[in-house]
Amino acid sequence: MAFDFSAILLGLTVLFGLIWLFDRLFLAKGRRARSENLGEEQPEPWPVDWARSLFPVILVVLLLRSFVAEPFRIPSGSMMPTLDVGDFILVNKFSYGLRMPAFNNKLLENGEPRRGDVVVFRFPGYLCKDDQGNTVRSGDITCQNPHAPVPGENWIKRVIGLPGDRIETRGSELYINGERVGMDEIGPYKGNMNEPEDRLLMTYGSKLYTEHLGSISHTIALTPAYNMPNDIPNALVPSEVPQGCYIVMGDNRMNSTDSRWWGCMPEKNLVGKAFFVWLAWRGPSNGWFDAGRMFRVIH
Structure with a gap:
């Protein structure tokens, strides 16, 4: 099977972007409420933490490779x-x-x-x-x-x-x-x-x-x-x-x-x-x- 790095980058960008967006729309509000009730900050699930950290990096790499x-x-x-x-x-x-x-x-x-x-x-x-x-x-x-x-x-x-x-x-x-x-x-x-x-x-x-x-x-x-x-x-x-x-x-x-x-x-x-x-x-x-x-x- 041919190794298509551009397709992999595009797939990861979409995946991490969707995870991050889903968290912001549906999960982050409940996490903040639990933090206020318990008096301590609730950590992000590891998939969300990874997606938030890697999404901007992979997006920039994808744009540079695709258009520059x-x-x-x-x-x-x-x-x-x-x-x-x-x-x-x-x-x-x-x-x-x-x-x-x-x-x-x-x-x-x-x-x-x-x-x-x-x-x-x-x-x-x-x-x-x-x-x-x-x-x-x-x-x-x-x-x-x-x-x-x-x-x-x-x-x-x-x-x-x-x-x-x-x-x-x-x-x-x-x-x-x-x-x-x-x-x-x-x-x-x-x-x-x-x-x-x-x-x-x-x-x-x-x-x-x-x-x-x-x-x-x-x-x-x-x-x-x-x-x-x-x-x-x-x-x-x-x-x-x-x-x-x-x-x-x-x-x-x-x-x-x-x-x-x-x-x-x-x-x-x-x-x-x-x-x-x-x-x-x-x-x-x-x-x-x-x-x-x-x-x-x-x-």
């Missing part, structure tokens, strides 16, 4: 070299409109993703064909069970295609609306051989490039000797991006399970825009922290 910024930890190398495994990032929850905590319903419009933005979103599921030939979203990457539940996971990728764009990929080449996206070679990837993701890139001769997506330039890793993802368009992913959807890809372009595999990312699944790395955890075998990656703005 939320922390996330990078679990995989699909966004290398921009984001590494163990990076802790902050996500701006206000960039693309205010959304209801846990339910993710949009409450207020406030702009849309731009090409090149690094976004966090709820994974929509893999595109599969069911027994009747209908295209469905499944949690099973093999599509052997097209009706497998889609896990409630948060993923992070870079926005490549906007609604209405024509996106084509031909191996390592990317075309947007018929124009090839420019990139400049930087050189071979150099990392720490003690890190599995670094070791994979170096073993397969990965090279770094600066990719130019409109006004945003960023670094990507290309490793054709390791893997060659599906091209777009394919049997399940059309060239033209549907309205209300975005094509997203990882910066580790040959080692990223992204829109080339599961189609466009629906706008309703957006969580926010990643904008800052506040901690780069590497563990005891690699010096604990990578100070060079900490306190960086994400481009």
Whole structure:
């Protein structure tokens, strides 16, 4: 079962708020009367005491995480070299409109993703064909069970295609609306051989490039000797991006399970825009922290 911290926070906020409100409306008056009759203060029941103490704290945390910024930890190398495994990032929850905590319903419009933005979103599921030939979203990457539940996971990728764009990929080449996206070679990837993701890139001769997506330039890793993802368009992913959807890809372009595999990312699944790395955890075998990656703005 997926761990949804926002849903837990919302549930605790409602629970503690109701306990506190019930006490104020129905129990507090009788407790005060007993205190006056007995000449000593009557203690609050422990559930009420806990609710009164924790409700304001949890409410503030919920509001900050839901409407201002939320922390996330990078679990995989699909966004290398921009984001590494163990990076802790902050996500701006206000960039693309205010959304209801846990339910993710949009409450207020406030702009849309731009090409090149690094976004966090709820994974929509893999595109599969069911027994009747209908295209469905499944949690099973093999599509052997097209009706497998889609896990409630948060993923992070870079926005490549906007609604209405024509996106084509031909191996390592990317075309947007018929124009090839420019990139400049930087050189071979150099990392720490003690890190599995670094070791994979170096073993397969990965090279770094600066990719130019409109006004945003960023670094990507290309490793054709390791893997060659599906091209777009394919049997399940059309060239033209549907309205209300975005094509997203990882910066580790040959080692990223992204829109080339599961189609466009629906706008309703957006969580926010990643904008800052506040901690780069590497563990005891690699010096604990990578100070060079900490306190960086994400481009």
